[in-house]
Amino acid sequence: MQFTDLLECIAQLGRRHHRLAGTDRRHIHDLRHTTASWLVGQGVSLPMVGKLLGHTTTVTTARYAHLATDPVREALEKITAAMGRTANA
Structure with missing residues (x-):
């Protein structure tokens, strides 16, 4: 993706x-x-995300960490799905 394409995408999202x-x-x-x-x-x-936004430190990007998917929940969902596939086999 070209940088100008990224800027246009960001502008569209903002609008x-x-x-x-x-x-x-x-x-x-x-x-x-x-x-x-x-x-x-x-x-x-x-x-x-930090790289895309041009942040020079991870501290700047860390303000968005609360929006990330909970990794514990993700792991539980994966194992639950795997157990369901095994039980149905």
């Missing part, structure tokens, strides 16, 4: 965010924050 929120205030920081939040929510790792 959608403001439209859904009923606001018309647009700031580049809003777009970056929304994009980072959505990326983390979709399971993209914090180091990757």
Whole structure:
């Protein structure tokens, strides 16, 4: 993906965010924050999000950690699904 494509994608996400929120205030920081939040929510790792946003330290990206999927829940869901497949076999 080209950098300009990424910027356009971020801009589109921001426009959608403001439209859904009923606001018309647009700031580049809003777009970056929304994009980072959505990326983390979709399971993209914090180091990757930081790299995409150009963060120089992990501390800056760590503010999005609360949005990450709970790894304990993920592990339990995986083992539960595996046990279900074994029991049905």
